[in-house]
Amino acid sequence: MTDRSYEQVSALLDDAVHDAREQAQHIDTLLSDTDAQQAWGRYALMGRIMKNEASAQQPLDISAAVAAQVAQESAPTQVVQGRFGKQRLQRWLRPAGSVAIAASVALVAVLTVQQTQPIDPEQSVEPAFATTPIGGRSPVSYNTVLQSSEPTQAELAQQRRLLQFYLLDHNQQLQLSLQAQQLDEQIQSESETLSDETPQRVSNGN
Amino acid sequence: MVTKFVSGSLLSGLLVMTAFSPVYAQSQASNSATAPASTLAEQGFNEMARALRELNFEATLVRSSGTRLEPMTWLHGTYSDGLEAELIVMLNGPDTRIVRLGEDTSYYFQPTDDSYTLRSDVTYGLLPAAFYQNFAALQPHYQVRAAGRGVRVTGRETHYLRILSSDNDRYHYGLWIDSESGMLLKMQMMTPQGEVLEQLQLTTFQERESMPISLSDLRGIPRPPRLHELRQRQPLQFSIQPQWLPSGFKLLRQTHRNLAATRLPTDYFLFSDGLTEVSVYVTEREAQSLPELGLQGPESIYNTSLQNHAITVVGKLPVATLQRIAENMAAAAPEQ
The missing domain is CATH 3.30.200.100 (MucB/RseB, C-terminal domain)
Structure with a gap:
C-alpha cells in the first residue's frame, strides 16, 4: 500500500473525488484491497473522533460480523438447473476456442467437390445424429471417375447432397452395427462357458 | 505332446524351440518358411492392440485426409478398478468431444445438443475397431508384414508394420509402432497402388505411470442419452x-x-x-x-x-x- 493509495482512500472518504470514473476506480481498488479497507476504517474512525461522534460501543469493523452472518445463512435452495447438466458439462467439454457452427453444417460442407457457391446452412437437412464424430471425408481426394452428361448447378448440388446422405447413412449404420456387435458379443460371452479359454491355434498357412 | 507328432529328422531342430515355446513350435511346424517374419509382425500388431487398451497416456495428434487437417488431443487411462477411460477432444471447428468409459462411448457436440451415447468399447472414427484386437481376427484376408526399423516418429524410435490385403481389393495400412511402449504413433491408409488417402500422426506422446489427472473426474460427468435401435427388420422389397x-x-x-x-x-x-x-x-x-x-x-x-x-x-x-x-x-x- 503506497502513500498514493492512502491519499486515494482519504479523498474517497472525504468525497473529494469529483470525476465519476476515477471515483469508481478508487472504489474498485478499495474493494479488492484489504489494506485499503483497514485504512478506510481507521480514517473514518479518526474523522468521527475529530467530530466527537465516536462511541466506544460501536464495533470498529463490521465487515467480519457481516461475513460471519452470511456464512450462517443456509445455502440457496432454489437454483434453476440448466438443461442436461450443461453447466457441468461445459466445465469439461468446453475447448479453448469454440466455434459456433452446427455439426451438421460442417458435415454438409464436406462434399464441396466442384461447388462454387457455399451451401446455405438453412437448406441443409440436419442429420438425425451426427455420424462422423471424428472428421469426415475429404472432398479433394475424390476424382470423378465417370460422369455421363453435363448437369446444371442445381442438379449438381442436389446430387452432392444425395451422395452426402449416403455417406452419412453409411457412417450411422457402422456405429449402430458396432453397438449391435458389442451387444451380441455380450450375450454370447454370457452364455459361453469357460471352455473357450483354452487357446486354439488354427493354421492359416495355406 | 508336440514332439510326439514330429518325425525323427526334424526332432533335433524342433526340440530346441519346444523348450522355449511349445505353441510357437507348433505353428512353425504347420506353417511355411515365412512364418517367423509374419509371426514377429503379428506380435508387433498384437502389442499395439494391447497398448491401445492398457497404456496411460496423453497425446496430441493430427489427422489429415486430402487438404483437411484435424488436430485433437487424445487421453487414455485405466482407473484403479480397471475401468478404461478415453477422452478425445477435437481442437478445430465444431466442439466435439468423445468420452469413453469402458463400453459406453458418449459423443458430445456443442453448441448443438444432439449428443448421444453408444454401447461400444472402441471409439468410433479414430482407428478401425480391428486395431484393438489380435491380428488373428483379420487373417487370412489381410497379412501383416514387419518392415524392420521405422523412421523416427514424434522423436521416438519405431518399427514399421504394413497391413496388406491378400487381393488388391482393399486399402492397405502402414503403421509406425513405438519400439518402447508398443503405441501406434503414425498411421497411413493407402490404395493398393500406394496413394496415401488418410494419415494420422501423433505430435506429442507422453506415457504416464497412472491415469492422466484430467481423466480422473470423467466418471462424474453426465452422459447423454443412449441410442437404441429398433430390432425389428423389414423384409427386402427389391429383387x-x-x-x-x-x-x-x-x-x-x-x-x-x-x-x-x-x-x-x-x-x-x-x-x-x-x-x-x-x-x-x-x-x-x-x-x-x-x-x-x-x-x-x-x-x-x-x-x-x-x-x-x-x-x-x-x-x-x-x-x-x-x-x-x-x-x-x-x-x-x-x-x-
Whole structure:
C-alpha cells in the first residue's frame, strides 16, 4: 500500500473525488484491497473522533460480523438447473476456442467437390445424429471417375447432397452395427462357458 | 505332446524351440518358411492392440485426409478398478468431444445438443475397431508384414508394420509402432497402388505411470442419452442383391427401410471383412436420379443402375472394388 493509495482512500472518504470514473476506480481498488479497507476504517474512525461522534460501543469493523452472518445463512435452495447438466458439462467439454457452427453444417460442407457457391446452412437437412464424430471425408481426394452428361448447378448440388446422405447413412449404420456387435458379443460371452479359454491355434498357412 | 507328432529328422531342430515355446513350435511346424517374419509382425500388431487398451497416456495428434487437417488431443487411462477411460477432444471447428468409459462411448457436440451415447468399447472414427484386437481376427484376408526399423516418429524410435490385403481389393495400412511402449504413433491408409488417402500422426506422446489427472473426474460427468435401435427388420422389397464381394466379407445386416434424410425406400446391406465395411443400397432409379458415378477417397462411393433400380455402394474400399460389387448385383436366386 503506497502513500498514493492512502491519499486515494482519504479523498474517497472525504468525497473529494469529483470525476465519476476515477471515483469508481478508487472504489474498485478499495474493494479488492484489504489494506485499503483497514485504512478506510481507521480514517473514518479518526474523522468521527475529530467530530466527537465516536462511541466506544460501536464495533470498529463490521465487515467480519457481516461475513460471519452470511456464512450462517443456509445455502440457496432454489437454483434453476440448466438443461442436461450443461453447466457441468461445459466445465469439461468446453475447448479453448469454440466455434459456433452446427455439426451438421460442417458435415454438409464436406462434399464441396466442384461447388462454387457455399451451401446455405438453412437448406441443409440436419442429420438425425451426427455420424462422423471424428472428421469426415475429404472432398479433394475424390476424382470423378465417370460422369455421363453435363448437369446444371442445381442438379449438381442436389446430387452432392444425395451422395452426402449416403455417406452419412453409411457412417450411422457402422456405429449402430458396432453397438449391435458389442451387444451380441455380450450375450454370447454370457452364455459361453469357460471352455473357450483354452487357446486354439488354427493354421492359416495355406 | 508336440514332439510326439514330429518325425525323427526334424526332432533335433524342433526340440530346441519346444523348450522355449511349445505353441510357437507348433505353428512353425504347420506353417511355411515365412512364418517367423509374419509371426514377429503379428506380435508387433498384437502389442499395439494391447497398448491401445492398457497404456496411460496423453497425446496430441493430427489427422489429415486430402487438404483437411484435424488436430485433437487424445487421453487414455485405466482407473484403479480397471475401468478404461478415453477422452478425445477435437481442437478445430465444431466442439466435439468423445468420452469413453469402458463400453459406453458418449459423443458430445456443442453448441448443438444432439449428443448421444453408444454401447461400444472402441471409439468410433479414430482407428478401425480391428486395431484393438489380435491380428488373428483379420487373417487370412489381410497379412501383416514387419518392415524392420521405422523412421523416427514424434522423436521416438519405431518399427514399421504394413497391413496388406491378400487381393488388391482393399486399402492397405502402414503403421509406425513405438519400439518402447508398443503405441501406434503414425498411421497411413493407402490404395493398393500406394496413394496415401488418410494419415494420422501423433505430435506429442507422453506415457504416464497412472491415469492422466484430467481423466480422473470423467466418471462424474453426465452422459447423454443412449441410442437404441429398433430390432425389428423389414423384409427386402427389391429383387436385386449383391452376388459378389471380396473374399472374407460377411453380411452383418440386411433390411428394407426409408433412408433418414431422403425418405427413399431402400433395401440395405452391410458387409464387413473385420477391418472395413461396405454398404449397399438398392432403390428405385426414378426416385433417386443420380448419374452413374464413382468417387474414390478415404470413403469411396459408386452409383449405377440396373434395370429399374439404382445401386449405390459406399465404403472404405477402392472405387474399383465398389464398382465390381455394384456390377455383380443380380436378381437373387430363388430359394430352393
